[in-house]
Amino acid sequence: MALDLKKLDGIGWQENGQAVLSGMALAMLRRLDRLFLLWAGECGAEEYRFPTFIEAGQLHKLDYFRSFPHLVTFPVALDTSPEHLKEFSRSAVIDEAGVVQLGKCAPVREVLTPAACYHFYVLFQGTELKTARNLTTVATCFRREAYYRPLERQWNFTMREIVRIGAAEEVKDFLADYRARIERFLSDIGLPVAWENATDPFFDPSRNPKFLAQKLEPVKTEMVFGGALAIGSINFHRNFFGETFDMRRNGEAAFSGCVAFGVERWLYAFLSRFGPDERSWPSALRSHGIAGDLANDK
């Protein structure tokens, strides 16, 4: 059944790739994230809340701008010299196409967070981990795309991640446990999801050895709903972040892995599969705390 989001209450859409959620849709989104947070609690993950910006210099260490220049969004501010501010404030500011005539800009040193878990590797940079660290955070992530669709593909969207940084086997066990955990849940509620090997969305992939490495030794498994929509992924980073940010475990470069949930996409999958009326949803959703009295959710 195709989902007509335009007929649903609580989902507004802006053509620049941004959704406005309210009512049941917002309550549902919160319930989903609460569920993911509950799962994060099962491994004792410490919860963090990070700022919206991340230093460009840190992402540069990951070769981010060569790998994903098409996705990146920068926060831009005006040059603060009094002359320029005066000039800007007295100008037309915006042209007929809605384009701001910025004039001189302040130097750009930040990026709007493109993936929630990057903040952890920057935070634990230069540390020796006495034990494996289990972590979780949720972030509004920003990615420019060729096209946008409500809930499915947005310029900004909500990403919950559960992360472990540790030794290779510690990380592999963590990822395997979470995959089993999620598989049980999906089977319990009857949400059909295929697990598929995938690669990160590299720019010009055929010329990027990182793409080739991911193809040869898959490190990303996506949870694919409806044959095309990745609602989440399980990622084994090997010791890439450990080496790049000098995080060590047992004296060697730490390994890391993350379980990522695109929360709006989960919302889309639930609405597509179970319909917009929660009264008709299967009872398993109630037992997992996702459905039931959504209208009264605060």
Added chain:
Amino acid sequence: MMTEAEIRQKLREWVVRQSGKIRPEELADDTAIIEKRIIKSVRIPDLILFIEEHSGRTIDVEQLKPGVFRNIDTIYRNFFAVKAHGPGPEKA
């Protein structure tokens, strides 16, 4: 023509030389060279060239399957051992 032992030895030497962080005695034929990032992604094109040069086969990158470069064993099996059952495509 090189024997299997010579080919494996050459591959091990190349991996140790390129990695710059592993000692020869630490590298077994079943050591996961990409997963452990002994060979980093940026070196994979060089590995392909090295295999092409020593196997006399052209490698079509589009056709490479997951796992073929996992370790020395899989590289030997996929790009050298098959010669015993007939020659692969000759390098142009």
